Amino acid sequence: MTASAASDAPFLAAARGLPAAHTPVWFMRQAGRSLPEYRAVRGEGSILDAIKQPERAADITMQPVRRYGVDAAVLYSDIVVPPHAVGFGVDVAPGTGPVAAQPLRTIADLARLRPLEPDDVSYVADTVDLLVGELPPEVPLLSFAGAPFTVASYLIEGGPSRTYRHTKAMMYSEELLWHRVMERLAESAITFIDVQLRHGARAFQLFDSWAGSLSVADYDRFVFPHSERVFAELADKHPDVVGIHFGIGCDHLLERMYAAGPGVIGLDWRTPIRAARSRLGADTVVQGNLDPSLVLAGQAPAVTGARRVLADNDGHPGHIFNLGHGVDKDSDPAVLQAVVDLVHEETRS
Amino acid sequence: MTASAASDAPFLAAARGLPAAHTPVWFMRQAGRSLPEYRAVRGEGSILDAIKQPERAADITMQPVRRYGVDAAVLYSDIVVPPHAVGFGVDVAPGTGPVAAQPLRTIADLARLRPLEPDDVSYVADTVDLLVGELPPEVPLLSFAGAPFTVASYLIEGGPSRTYRHTKAMMYSEELLWHRVMERLAESAITFIDVQLRHGARAFQLFDSWAGSLSVADYDRFVFPHSERVFAELADKHPDVVGIHFGIGCDHLLERMYAAGPGVIGLDWRTPIRAARSRLGADTVVQGNLDPSLVLAGQAPAVTGARRVLADNDGHPGHIFNLGHGVDKDSDPAVLQAVVDLVHEETRS
Numbered sequence: 001m002t003a004s005a006a007s008d009a010p011f012l013a014a015a016r017g018l019p020a021a022h023t024p025v026w027f028m029r030q031a032g033r034s035l036p037e038y039r040a041v042r043g044e045g046s047i048l049d050a051i052k053q054p055e056r057a058a059d060i061t062m063q064p065v066r067r068y069g070v071d072a073a074v075l076y077s078d079i080v081v082p083p084h085a086v087g088f089g090v091d092v093a094p095g096t097g098p099v100a101a102q103p104l105r106t107i108a109d110l111a112r113l114r115p116l117e118p119d120d121v122s123y124v125a126d127t128v129d130l131l132v133g134e135l136p137p138e139v140p141l142l143s144f145a146g147a148p149f150t151v152a153s154y155l156i157e158g159g160p161s162r163t164y165r166h167t168k169a170m171m172y173s174e175e176l177l178w179h180r181v182m183e184r185l186a187e188s189a190i191t192f193i194d195v196q197l198r199h200g201a202r203a204f205q206l207f208d209s210w211a212g213s214l215s216v217a218d219y220d221r222f223v224f225p226h227s228e229r230v231f232a233e234l235a236d237k238h239p240d241v242v243g244i245h246f247g248i249g250c251d252h253l254l255e256r257m258y259a260a261g262p263g264v265i266g267l268d269w270r271t272p273i274r275a276a277r278s279r280l281g282a283d284t285v286v287q288g289n290l291d292p293s294l295v296l297a298g299q300a301p302a303v304t305g306a307r308r309v310l311a312d313n314d315g316h317p318g319h320i321f322n323l324g325h326g327v328d329k330d331s332d333p334a335v336l337q338a339v340v341d342l343v344h345e346e347t348r349s
Numbered sequence: 350m351t352a353s354a355a356s357d358a359p360f361l362a363a364a365r366g367l368p369a370a371h372t373p374v375w376f377m378r379q380a381g382r383s384l385p386e387y388r389a390v391r392g393e394g395s396i397l398d399a400i401k402q403p404e405r406a407a408d409i410t411m412q413p414v415r416r417y418g419v420d421a422a423v424l425y426s427d428i429v430v431p432p433h434a435v436g437f438g439v440d441v442a443p444g445t446g447p448v449a450a451q452p453l454r455t456i457a458d459l460a461r462l463r464p465l466e467p468d469d470v471s472y473v474a475d476t477v478d479l480l481v482g483e484l485p486p487e488v489p490l491l492s493f494a495g496a497p498f499t500v501a502s503y504l505i506e507g508g509p510s511r512t513y514r515h516t517k518a519m520m521y522s523e524e525l526l527w528h529r530v531m532e533r534l535a536e537s538a539i540t541f542i543d544v545q546l547r548h549g550a551r552a553f554q555l556f557d558s559w560a561g562s563l564s565v566a567d568y569d570r571f572v573f574p575h576s577e578r579v580f581a582e583l584a585d586k587h588p589d590v591v592g593i594h595f596g597i598g599c600d601h602l603l604e605r606m607y608a609a610g611p612g613v614i615g616l617d618w619r620t621p622i623r624a625a626r627s628r629l630g631a632d633t634v635v636q637g638n639l640d641p642s643l644v645l646a647g648q649a650p651a652v653t654g655a656r657r658v659l660a661d662n663d664g665h666p667g668h669i670f671n672l673g674h675g676v677d678k679d680s681d682p683a684v685l686q687a688v689v690d691l692v693h694e695e696t697r698s
Contacts, residue, residue: 163642163677164642165642165645165646168640168642168643168645169645169646169647169650172649172650172653172654173646173649212598213642215619215621216619216624249561249598251600251601252600252619252620270565270601271601272566291517291564293512293514293517293562294521296512296517296518297514297518297521297522298522300521300522301518301521304521305521308566
């Protein structure tokens with residue numbers, strides 16, 4: 001990709017706060033169960049096995065790009081790929097999410113979470129290679145990783161949790177172990193994203209989906225230094241690459257998550273774009289934030305909601321349109337298409 | 350109860366921002382499945398049937414008062430008692446929560462939600478009568494009701510929801526019907542609480558547990574006027590009674606929920622007490638906000654967390670100690686006892 005082609009990509013322009021041909025749109029979890037063409041090729045078995053097949057993973061990554069005309073491709077992957085790749089013992093149970101039969105509770109368990117090496121995820125590099133050859137220059141490929149806290153919560157709880165009781169028990173009762181786990185997961189996220197950027201991904205997102213379960217004080221003490229390190233080391237290695245930081249229900253952590261160093265802050269629908277720029281600075285580049293429940297609710301509510309998001313952004317060039325959470329599997333692709341078309345039409349320069 | 354006995358109740362003093370013998374403590378959902386003595390008397394069947402038996406309901410309400418020495422009793426009840434009492438067709442499924450076989454989706458469904466009359470909940474009045482005769486004067490009885498939005502979400506979805514898709518669909522696509530549903534539920538909450546206050550309950554809490562799923566703009570347009578009406582009409586009827594307003598993950602709605610008119614704002618663990626007083630006013634009376642996951646995590650994390658809550662409050666008289674959410678059924682009563690004792694000992698004047 002030439003420098004000029006890259007700068008013509010609406011996603012890359014908006015990510016730097018620069019004017020673009022239109023406001024770029026992509027959807028978290030755009031490649032997945034809401035698409036009939038995904039269900040047609042996905043087959044049975046763990047998503048972690050599907051991710052290991054570069055041609056299939058590249059095809060799935062391309063599906064929403066072909067269907068919707070979105071402005072970014074996001075690699076078909078999962079936040080537990082790195083711990084899975086080093087043999088920790090974690091899988092993704094259909095309908096449940098990440099599960100670990102032997103959760104991480106003691107220093108002995110940490111031995112199963114050895115440092116990630118690039119060769120552990122060579123299949124991911126292969127998928128990126130395929131995609132970089134296929135994607136048009138105006139549609140960059142995004143890499144993503146789970147932030148250390150969110151990945152830790154799955155490994156420590158052994159599965160999805162409402163309470164994060166074991167995670168919080170480790171924070172409060174075994175702080176040294178906690179920080180060792182977080183250091184390991186930060187290194188792993190850095191390696192995982194670095195591999196993809198070296199192979200041609202053009203931006204990345206760090207998903208701290210469940211950080212919103214923490215108070216600011218706990219976030220600062222137990223999480224912030226590790227997520228900050230991820231952004232800092234990736235900025236050192238790839239100074240021109242923009243990182244996005246996103247979590248659900250993180251309005252109360254907004255200043256801290258932005259201070260961790262991303263170029264773009266991802267917002268869920270609870271934080272108005274206007275409020276984010278008022279708190280973080282008028283030039284803040286934001287991503288979001290249509291309530292995905294409005295997509296489920298139907299085309300009229302979704303389009304009304306999308307118009308409100310655009311009005312909230314008020315023409316600021318630093319806006320990447322997205323949902324405020326991942327696409328729900330029951331979403332109607334026709335509604336998402338209507339949202340993409342609306343955003344492109346309303347913002348065409 | 351005489352006026353002087355009432356003013357000696359730490360809960361009632363703190364609720365008005367006045368100094369008390371110690372910081373009062375109670376726990377949302379303190380009467381319930383975490384207590385072995387509850388499981389011993391509860392039996393099978395719906396909680397809605399147990400609530401209809403005044404002697405049993407009064408006994409269950411007293412259990413945590415006897416065990417922990419908490420500073421308030423909270424009536425053993427449920428937020429769907431009012432719609433159940435008018436025959437809407439809603440039950441509480443063990444392990445699931447409120448479920449409605451025929452959800453509220455159209456104007457025709459609204460006919461099943463007729464206005465609540467005091468006689469519909471005469472068993473609740475009988476339970477309150479029993480408790481007022483039994484409770485010591487320094488332990489007031491609290492009444493509670495579900496706020497219109499949270500009750501509406503159960504009736505419209507037909508059960509607990511992650512997405513509130515049908516609820517949000519009604520807001521965005523059938524706004525007139527939405528407001529009629531909310532008006533009916535506001536009236537029902539007013540009647541339900543009024544009955545209990547007239548029979549001797551001394552304060553009330555409005556639970557808008559799931560309001561945090563809304564943006565500020567949606568809260569203001571679709572929810573605020575109805576919750577504000579509940580506080581306003583109850584203040585007219587009972588000018589000396591303090592109301593508490595509480596929701597989970599509502600940090601982004603804090604100003605609006607306080608503006609709805611409660612005397613006390615309930616905080617979950619995501620909102621520091623100091624931050625709440627900085628945003629709402631230095632004299633704001635707050636309730637909260639120990640992370641219930643720390644109670645699950647064990648005695649040391651819970652006690653550490655409780656000390657941090659007290660430090661956050663910094664000796665302000667307007668503090669009612671509570672968890673930042675209901676007691677989890679897997680909580681160890683010994684840990685809750687340690688929290689009660691710590692708060693009483695550390696704050697004794």
